[in-house]
Amino acid sequence: MKGPFIKNDKTSFKLELDILISLIPVIIYMFVKTFTTSISSLVAYIGFTIVCITLNFMIEMILDTIIFKEKDSHDNIMNRYSLLPGLLLSLILPTTTSIIYIVIALISSNLISTLLLKKTNKKILNTVVLSKIIIMVLNGMTLDYSNVLNTYVNLVGNNNELLKIIISSNEFYPVSLLSIVGFIYLVKRKAIKWRIPLVYVITFLAIIYVIGGMNNLGLGYPIFEVLVDSIIFISIYLAANNETSPVTPIGQVMYGLFLGILTVIFKYLIPISGGIYISILLLNILTIYLDYVGSRARFNFKITFIPFIISWLLILCLSIGISMKYNTKNDASELRSIKEITYNNI
Amino acid sequence: MLGIKIPKRKSISIKEKIGIYNKMKYVYIPLISGLDKNITVIVKKGDYVYKGSVIGKRKGDFRVPILSSVSGTVIDYEEKYCITGEKVKCVVIENDFLDAVETKNAESTAISSYSKKEFLKIIRDAGIIGMGGSGFPTYVKYNYDQKVKTLIVNAVECEPYVTADYILFREKCEEILEAIDAILEINNIDSCIIAIGNNNIYLKELMDNYIGTYLKIKVEVLENLYPIGWEKNLVKKLLGVEYNKYPLEKGIIVNNVSTIYAIYEALKYGKPLIDRIVTFTGDNIKNPQNVLVKNGTLASEVIKKIGGTHTDGLFIVGSNMLGKNIPTKDIVITPEVNCILSLKEYSCKEPKNCIRCGKCTEVCPSKLSPILILESGNNIQKVKALNADKCIKCGLCSYICPSNIKLRDKVLEAKEQIETMVKK
Numbered sequence: 041m042k043g044p045f046i047k048n049d050k051t052s053f054k055l056e057l058d059i060l061i062s063l064i065p066v067i068i069y070m071f072v073k074t075f076t077t078s079i080s081s082l083v084a085y086i087g088f089t090i091v092c093i094t095l096n097f098m099i100e101m102i103l104d105t106i107i108f109k110e111k112d113s114h115d116n117i118m119n120r121y122s123l124l125p126g127l128l129l130s131l132i133l134p135t136t137t138s139i140i141y142i143v144i145a146l147i148s149s150n151l152i153s154t155l156l157l158k159k160t161n162k163k164i165l166n167t168v169v170l171s172k173i174i175i176m177v178l179n180g181m182t183l184d185y186s187n188v189l190n191t192y193v194n195l196v197g198n199n200n201e202l203l204k205i206i207i208s209s210n211e212f213y214p215v216s217l218l219s220i221v222g223f224i225y226l227v228k229r230k231a232i233k234w235r236i237p238l239v240y241v242i243t244f245l246a247i248i249y250v251i252g253g254m255n256n257l258g259l260g261y262p263i264f265e266v267l268v269d270s271i272i273f274i275s276i277y278l279a280a281n282n283e284t285s286p287v288t289p290i291g292q293v294m295y296g297l298f299l300g301i302l303t304v305i306f307k308y309l310i311p312i313s314g315g316i317y318i319s320i321l322l323l324n325i326l327t328i329y330l331d332y333v334g335s336r337a338r339f340n341f342k343i344t345f346i347p348f349i350i351s352w353l354l355i356l357c358l359s360i361g362i363s364m365k366y367n368t369k370n371d372a373s374e375l376r377s378i379k380e381i382t383y384n385n386i
Numbered sequence: 387m388l389g390i391k392i393p394k395r396k397s398i399s400i401k402e403k404i405g406i407y408n409k410m411k412y413v414y415i416p417l418i419s420g421l422d423k424n425i426t427v428i429v430k431k432g433d434y435v436y437k438g439s440v441i442g443k444r445k446g447d448f449r450v451p452i453l454s455s456v457s458g459t460v461i462d463y464e465e466k467y468c469i470t471g472e473k474v475k476c477v478v479i480e481n482d483f484l485d486a487v488e489t490k491n492a493e494s495t496a497i498s499s500y501s502k503k504e505f506l507k508i509i510r511d512a513g514i515i516g517m518g519g520s521g522f523p524t525y526v527k528y529n530y531d532q533k534v535k536t537l538i539v540n541a542v543e544c545e546p547y548v549t550a551d552y553i554l555f556r557e558k559c560e561e562i563l564e565a566i567d568a569i570l571e572i573n574n575i576d577s578c579i580i581a582i583g584n585n586n587i588y589l590k591e592l593m594d595n596y597i598g599t600y601l602k603i604k605v606e607v608l609e610n611l612y613p614i615g616w617e618k619n620l621v622k623k624l625l626g627v628e629y630n631k632y633p634l635e636k637g638i639i640v641n642n643v644s645t646i647y648a649i650y651e652a653l654k655y656g657k658p659l660i661d662r663i664v665t666f667t668g669d670n671i672k673n674p675q676n677v678l679v680k681n682g683t684l685a686s687e688v689i690k691k692i693g694g695t696h697t698d699g700l701f702i703v704g705s706n707m708l709g710k711n712i713p714t715k716d717i718v719i720t721p722e723v724n725c726i727l728s729l730k731e732y733s734c735k736e737p738k739n740c741i742r743c744g745k746c747t748e749v750c751p752s753k754l755s756p757i758l759i760l761e762s763g764n765n766i767q768k769v770k771a772l773n774a775d776k777c778i779k780c781g782l783c784s785y786i787c788p789s790n791i792k793l794r795d796k797v798l799e800a801k802e803q804i805e806t807m808v809k810k
Contacts (some may be wrong), residue, residue, distance in 0.1 A: 042795055044393065044781035045706040045732045046546065052741045052788040161761065163742075233744055287744035288755055331758060335772055338753040 048228075056124055058231035059277070062109065066131065066273070069214055081135075088135045093126030096167075097148045100125075103154055128168045128277055132270070137175060145174035163283040164327070169320045176314045178385035183312050216272040223276045234293040236285055236299070238276035243300025244271060247359050251308075254363035269304070274316055284324045290344055291327070291334025297351045299323050301358065308362045388619050389611030390749050390782065392546060392707070393584060399549045399667040402675035407691055413456050413682030414476035414718045417445040418764050420521035425452060427475060433460045436488040438658040441477050448523045453513045454479055455660035455680035464685075466718045469703055470521075471710035479523045479682070491656025498568035500653065502528075512652035513659045513721075518615075518642035519708070521722045524649065527639050528573055534637050537578040538624060539566060541643040542608055542615035544583060545705035548725040550663045551643045553676040558647055559592050565650035568598050575639070578603045579624050585610045612707065613780040619751055620626060631788035644724070661744060662721050664688075668702075670695050670728035679719045683800045685726045686716040694728060702727040707781045738789040746783035746793050752776045756783040756793040759800050766803055774800035 054108045074085040100121050134140070157166045190256035226232035246261045252261030266272060279285065279299055286292050299319055323330075330346020417425040425442045429435060435454040442452035454477075462478040473773050492498075500508065510525035517538060539562075543551040555562060566578050582589045584607050593605050606615055606624055614623065617640050629635045641649075646660060651657040660681050667674035672693030679688055685703075689696045696716065702709040703717050705725055719725070746756040755772060762768035774797055783793035 041708065041713045041732075041734060042702070042792065043702070043709055043711065044785050044794070045700060045702060045709070045711070045727075045729065046785060047735065047790070048392075048786050048788075050788050051784075051790075052743075055741070055743060055788055058729060230745075282741050282743045285742075287742050287747050287757055289744075289748065292744070331755070335747075335755040335758050338755070339773055 046102035053232045055282075056122060058226060058229045059124060060127070062133075062225045062231075063127065063277070065218040065221055066215055067127075069218055070131065073214075085135055088133075088137075089127065089130040089162055091139060092130035092133070093123050094149075095121065095139075095142060096126035096129060096146050097121055099150050103147075103150050111273045125168045128244050129171055132168070132172055132274070132278075141175050142171070144178065145171040148174055151184045162328070163325050166278060166284040166320060168281075169278055169317045169324070170358065172317050173314060173321060176317070181313055183310070185362075213267040215270065216267045219273040219276050223272075226276070231275065233280045233282065233285055233292050235289060236280040236296045237272070239293050239296025240275045240279055240299045240303075241266060241272060243297050243355065247304045247355055247362075249301065250359035251363045251366070254360075255366065256266050269316075271316065275299075275318070278317075279320050279323075284327060286330045286334055288331050288334030288338065290341075294333065294347055294351070295323055295327065296329050296345070297348075298326070301354050303352060304358055304362070308358075308366065387749055387751060388609075388623055389544065389614045389751060390786070391527055391610065392612045392785065394546045394610070395667075396547065396549050396552070396585065397398055399547070399665050399674040399676060400553060402673060403805035404553055404663060405677040406677050407677050407679050407683065407688045409691070410456075410680065410683045410687055411481055412461075412463060412719075413454075413458075413479050413481060413680060414466045414684065415441055415452060415454060415479065416466065416474040416476045416680040416718055416720060417442050417452065418468060418474045418720075419448070419450050419452060419495055420469070420515065420523075420722075421470060422446070422448075423474065427477065429460050431460055431462065434458070435460060435479060436486050438660060441479075442445055448526055449510070450523045450525075450637070451511065451513045453658050453660055453681070455682050456481040457484050458482040467712050467714055467716065468718050469521075469710075469720055469722045471703070471712065474538060476682070476717075496654075497564065497650070497653040498571040500568075500572055500573075502572055505653070508652050509649055512648070512657070514645060514652060514660070515650045515721055516642060517648060517659075517662060517721050517724070518739045519704070519722050519724065521720075524641070524645055527634065527641070528569075530634055532634070532637065534573060534634070534639055535576045536625065536638050537569060537573075537575050538620060538633075538640045539565065539578060539643055539646055540584045540617070540620055540640055541580055541586070541589065542620065543586070544610070544612045544615040545707055545725070546612070547667045547705050548665050549667075550665045550676055550724045552589065553665075554647055554663050555582075555586075555589050555643055556592065558650075559589070559598055561650050561654075562643060562646055563593070563596050563600055563603065564745070565646050565653065566603055568575060568653060569646070569649065570602050576602070580605045581608055581615075581620055581624060582606070583608055583610045583614070586688050599768040612782070613751055613778070615666060616751060616778055616780065618778075619679075628774050649719075658720050662723070664719055665725040666692055666694075666728075667725065668694075668728040669730045670699050681720055683719045685718055685719060685723075688719075689726070689728065694726050696726075698730065700727075700729040700732050700782070702729065706732075707785065708779065735790040737791045740789050740791060743788060745786045745788065749782045749786050751780060751782070752778050754783075754797065757791075759794045760793060762800070764803070766807055770804050770807075772800075775804040777801050 075082040147169040153165050153167045166384050227234045237361055245266060248265050249262045302319035303316050413564055422444055424445045426445055427442045429441045435455045439454045440451040441454050444450050456479060458479045460477055461480045464476055464478050465473040466476045468474045506525050506529055516522040520778040527562055534689045541551050541555055570578055590605050591608055621627055621638055627636045634641050648659045653700045661678055663676050664679050665676050666688060677688055686696050701712050701715040703712055703723060709727060759769050759772050759774045777797045
């Protein structure tokens with residue numbers, strides 16, 4: 041027998057358990073929120089969650105054991121298959137999603153993922169993200185070129201009522217805040233690739249801060265965008281998924297950086313619904329390359345110069361380009377003067 | 387990353403005072419120096435040898451003598467397991483318990499009065515080698531032309547279970563400081579840093595009683611991480627310096643504290659390196675403790691004396707992180723052996739599929755990506771590009787892996803492949 045003759049007690053099962061524990065506040069919030077609507081909504085929501093978990097679990101198992109003959113008598117089922125993808129899927133899908141669509145999406149995503157796994161020995165694509173995209177395609181993806189900055193301007197109107205607006209207008213900000221709590225727990229438990237969500241959100245924040253700044257929207261705009269959107273939740277639980285993200289620290293930083301850039305592109309330049317999920321999927325494909333660079337960069341940091349220069353240039357160009365494309369200065373001042381006139385009239 | 391916290395289990399072996407074992411009827415002196423088995427044997431069956439007599443010499447560049455640890459008669463040659471984890475040819479000497487020496491050296495009153503040339507000759511002839519596990523000849527480290535600014539004395543002892551250096555320092559603090567002072571003086575070295583772990587804070591308090599006398603020596607307390615005592619980690623942490631192959635490139639010498647004490651004994655009493663303190667520990671040992679053992683003694687004999695068993699469970703030479711499991715449950719003690727660990731059991735869990743958590747990459751002190759090396763399989767170009775040859779065998783990757791994958795073994799396989807390719 042070869043050493044070491046000591047083992048850390050952190051197993052893959054415990055790591056998954058940590059992720060599940062970190063999700064508890066979000067799950068409780070979702071249940072409470074649904075319960076405040078009606079009891080039947082809560083029952084429907086719980087039912088939806090169970091269906092998603094069970095379907096994913098079964099489809100994964102069936103594909104492995106029947107189609108790919110991956111059955112291993114020594115491995116028990118709970119060790120091989122996770123409850124997590126189904127649970128995450130239930131959290132990012134509306135409860136009104138057709139079950140047929142979910143089945144189609146799960147079969148397709150698991151099939152693609154397992155085929156790639158067989159071919160490359162690596163799980164390349166995040167099945168939850170892929171399922172979400174497939175469901176969005178089935179529902180019909182749309183491009184929305186309306187001025188995305190005006191949504192914020194119309195809501196806030198440069199009157200510094202950011203907090204009030206966030207609280208009154210959107211239902212997702214508590215999930216964002218609870219996700220941050222979950223993130224802190226996961227970092228403390230060393231159960232997450234923390235660089236990914238951190239760099240991702242910071243990159244996203246930095247770009248839209250410049251965009252907001254150049255349009256006189258101040259700090260409120262990036263905070264608003266990050267809190268009211270699901271970006272924090274997605275960055276922690278989907279983007280930083282262990283199996284489909286880089287293993288090297290530098291790879292993880294680059295992954296977060298490019299993810300932030302792609303998310304901004306999909307938000308402002310190709311404003312397709314679910315652009316954030318497409319960003320993750322595209323970066324999943326790049327994971328092998330990022331690890332290639334990341335592993336070598338640990339000995340020779342110079343080789344990261346090109347990817348980093350590209351990313352900084354992209355950040356710069358995007359920030360300036362998008363600011364010029366969506367110029368809301370006039371809209372905002374117009375809006376402010378209308379409000380002032382109305383107020384004076386009252 | 388300089389290391390992580392792991393369970394150290396050191397307290398069990400520091401309760402007892404240093405024991406002495408010198409009742410062995412036979413000693414088995416392995417014909418190996420470091421990893422080099424290219425030894426010229428200069429004794430034959432029937433020869434009488436004194437304590438400290440040269441019985442073999444290493445060939446090549448690093449000429450370190452192999453010495454007899456007892457006086458007696460050479461009776462045979464036998465193969466025994468040694469620290470490398472493999473069987474090595476040994477000279478068997480029957481101990482006459484007279485401790486006879488060929489020439490008795492007078493005790494030196496001022497050990498710092500030796501010239502550099504004399505110093506080098508003394509430590510070479512005394513067979514002093516790195517006692518932290520490397521077995522690298524110490525005189526080679528001091529045989530330089532350039533200016534050396536700093537001597538680092540490694541008393542961190544970051545490996546679990548091992549307390550040999552701690553005990554030695556606790557008992558011989560004054561002598562060790564005297565030796566360091568002499569080394570600085572003789573070799574014209576500017577200063578010395580003694581590195582200890584924060585789990586051994588008692589040593590700092592102990593040294594504070596003497597350190598005022600030695601202006602060039604200072605003590606640094608390091609976080610109790612594994613493997614912070616690894617030479618490269620230590621130099622980086624203490625001086626913020628990185629080097630390629632040897633610390634001497636940057637004007638730094640690193641010595642283990644046991645080596646420093648061996649130098650002291652050589653300078654002061656002319657005593658060659660024929661014994662060392664070894665930690666005998668683990669749940670199979672009744673009274674885990676540190677024992678002064680002569681080179682060539684069988685570990686089983688010492689265990690029998692101090693109480694416990696070595697035949698059941700796992701018999702490890704070294705710590706549970708770096709150590710090797712010896713299937714025959716016995717080993718010959720050499721200057722590189724700092725610990726004998728006898729554990730009741732250790733069950734190795736079944737490896738599962740990698741979940742790509744990246745923990746192995748995160749903790750590796752050599753900045754390797756073990757999982758990527760594993761995935762590269764036998765592709766020699768890929769593993770070379772991933773610098774698998776820089777592995778220091780610390781075992782943190784295997785320790786941390788939540789899927790129980792034996793990553794260290796895979797990285798070492800890759801390292802061997804690269805080394806074979808380079809040799810070709």
